[in-house]
Amino acid sequence: MIHDTENLRSDQIRTADVCVIGSGPGGAVVAKELAEKGLSVIVLESGPRLHHSNSTREPGSFLSRFLQQGGLRAMLGNTFVASMQAEAIGGTSEVNSAILKPMPDAILKEWIENYGLTDLSVQEMHGHYQAIEAELNVRPSEAEALGPKNLVMKRGLEKLGWDSHPLSRAVVNCEGASDCLTACPSGAKRTMSVTYIPKASRAGADIYPSCRARYVLREGKRAVGVRADILHPKTRKPQAEMTVYAKAVVVSAGVMWSPILLRRSGIKGNGWVGRNLCAHIGTAAFGMFDEEINGWWGATQGWGSNEFFHRGMVLEALWSPPAVLATRLPGVGHEYLRELKGFKHYAMVATKPRGVSRGRVVEGLNGQPFCTFRVKQEDADETAMGLKACVDTLFAAGAKRVLPGVYGAPWVMEKPEDSNVLLKKRFPASSFEFVANHVFGTCRMGSNPRESVVGSWSEVHSCKDLFVCDSSIFPTGIVNNPQETIMAFSRRTAHHIAERYA
Numbered sequence: 107m108i109h110d111t112e113n114l115r116s117d118q119i120r121t122a123d124v125c126v127i128g129s130g131p132g133g134a135v136v137a138k139e140l141a142e143k144g145l146s147v148i149v150l151e152s153g154p155r156l157h158h159s160n161s162t163r164e165p166g167s168f169l170s171r172f173l174q175q176g177g178l179r180a181m182l183g184n185t186f187v188a189s190m191q192a193e194a195i196g197g198t199s200e201v202n203s204a205i206l207k208p209m210p211d212a213i214l215k216e217w218i219e220n221y222g223l224t225d226l227s228v229q230e231m232h233g234h235y236q237a238i239e240a241e242l243n244v245r246p247s248e249a250e251a252l253g254p255k256n257l258v259m260k261r262g263l264e265k266l267g268w269d270s271h272p273l274s275r276a277v278v279n280c281e282g283a284s285d286c287l288t289a290c291p292s293g294a295k296r297t298m299s300v301t302y303i304p305k306a307s308r309a310g311a312d313i314y315p316s317c318r319a320r321y322v323l324r325e326g327k328r329a330v331g332v333r334a335d336i337l338h339p340k341t342r343k344p345q346a347e348m349t350v351y352a353k354a355v356v357v358s359a360g361v362m363w364s365p366i367l368l369r370r371s372g373i374k375g376n377g378w379v380g381r382n383l384c385a386h387i388g389t390a391a392f393g394m395f396d397e398e399i400n401g402w403w404g405a406t407q408g409w410g411s412n413e414f415f416h417r418g419m420v421l422e423a424l425w426s427p428p429a430v431l432a433t434r435l436p437g438v439g440h441e442y443l444r445e446l447k448g449f450k451h452y453a454m455v456a457t458k459p460r461g462v463s464r465g466r467v468v469e470g471l472n473g474q475p476f477c478t479f480r481v482k483q484e485d486a487d488e489t490a491m492g493l494k495a496c497v498d499t500l501f502a503a504g505a506k507r508v509l510p511g512v513y514g515a516p517w518v519m520e521k522p523e524d525s526n527v528l529l530k531k532r533f534p535a536s537s538f539e540f541v542a543n544h545v546f547g548t549c550r551m552g553s554n555p556r557e558s559v560v561g562s563w564s565e566v567h568s569c570k571d572l573f574v575c576d577s578s579i580f581p582t583g584i585v586n587n588p589q590e591t592i593m594a595f596s597r598r599t600a601h602h603i604a605e606r607y608a
């Protein structure tokens with residue numbers, strides 16, 4: 107069951123076969139698979155429960171309530187890269203665009219070879235992808251839910267003769283409310299809180315919202331449980347302590363928190379815990395059309411292109427609440443007001459290279475993740491190339507002007523040839539407005555304990571009975587959106603855990 111932690115005001119002790127930290131795509135899959143196989147499972151989630159009624163078109167209050175660090179997390183280095191992670195039952199699946207795709211087989215083969223992961227196989231992973239896609243009703247976005255902003259992208263891609271396809275999403279009867287970032291108002295999005303978590307709960311898992319794990323309890327080189335704070339759901343201040351004793355512990359707290367929990371528990375992985383932060387660093391161009399686009403109608407991200415997939419880059423239609431996007435409009439005062447009035451004429455196309463840049467996560471003085479990230483010139487060059495493709499798509503679709511959002515390039519481009527400047531000049535990383543919501547690598551997987559944190563079954567090399575199941579185990583970026591692959595790896599590990607601890 108999903109417990110009401112508000113009333114837990116005295117210290118609690120529980121026991122289970124497995125304790126899972128985090129209820130995002132990584133943790134939710136482990137909880138459901140293990141509970142359905144008859145193991146007793148406790149899930150500790152630092153965030154509160156999120157209901158459809160929490161959905162709002164006013165992002166400020168929503169993001170501050172349901173996103174880590176109020177949605178204002180930034181990776182700092184030679185530039186500023188915004189990065190969002192949710193803090194709620196269901197994790198970041200609650201605020202994402204529900205695009206589900208498996209990782210490319212070629213990248214899995216690269217991992218097998220480069221990181222000695224010979225237990226992994228493409229064929230086995232395909233079985234997990236199929237099971238997840240069936241569970242979440244993954245299929246190409248339906249025409250009725252697309253709305254003009256996705257169709258504009260389709261038109262541009264077709265005019266250029268480029269690859270063009272509806273993005274596969276995990277939804278049922280999507281109404282195209284375009285509110286994915288602030289929680290689906292109709293419950294159409296197949297997030298963890300409406301799929302895997304209720305199934306885990308029905309199979310007997312005990313789920314505790316507002317319970318923030320502090321560290322993993324160890325006896326020598328074995329994990330034996332978790333110590334957590336029970337938070338007051340409104341003030342978010344600790345009101346009591348929860349101790350869970352378990353045969354195995356699964357850390358699924360996401361790329362930012364999993365390394366912090368491991369380090370607090372004395373696990374450094376030869377210096378690799380928190381290192382190797384990888385990201386798909388994304389940015390987008392805005393196109394203004396004569397016709398009304400009304401971007402607040404239609405699937406948040408319903409259309410895409412794999413034209414540059416061979417370069418490790420995808421193009422996707424994009425939307426988020428106007429209050430978030432409008433910060434990109436040019437001008438101040440009356441000029442800005444004029445732009446705002448034209449907002450209904452804008453559509454966006456986004457790009458995100460796989461990325462070779464790396465960063466690090468450590469625990470900041472406030473106890474929150476502190477991330478550094480250095481964007482290499484190679485990634486800045488790829489971004490410029492991707493942005494040119496976004497600008498070209500928008501002009502081909504009939505945009506009258508395009509805002510590429512690159513400092514040092516014209517802020518407003520009036521004709522298709524203007525995009526050539528993006529390839530003629532070299533733009534440093536600080537020229538771009540980056541967002542990286544696909545992050546990886548801070549507890550990376552590998553066969554060599556000197557160069558990785560977990561082995562091929564996601565068990566920490568230096569600590570028995572301790573597993574990591576989230577995208578922190580991915581050694582590199584994967585080009586495609588990561589949720590389905592995270593879930594597939596978690597499903598695989600869950601079956602392994604079930605065999606070992608049943």
Ligand SMILES: Cc1cc2nc3c(=O)[nH]c(=O)nc-3n(C[C@H](O)[C@H](O)[C@H](O)COP(=O)(O)OP(=O)(O)OC[C@H]3O[C@@H](n4cnc5c(N)ncnc54)[C@H](O)[C@@H]3O)c2cc1C
Binds near residue numbers: 196545
């Ligand atoms: C705006 C946005 C759009 C996106 N769109 C897509 C998309 O369309 N498709 C896609 O594949 N991916 C998308 N992503 C990325 C995707 O959502 C994430 O990669 C995925 O959710 C990561 O899953 P996870 O389980 O690793 O971590 P999370 O989903 O982040 O879950 C981790 C959970 O652990 C909890 N936690 C953290 N610390 C503790 C602690 N100490 N104790 C207890 N609990 C803790 C957190 O509160 C959180 O609920 C998007 C992301 C964003 C932000």
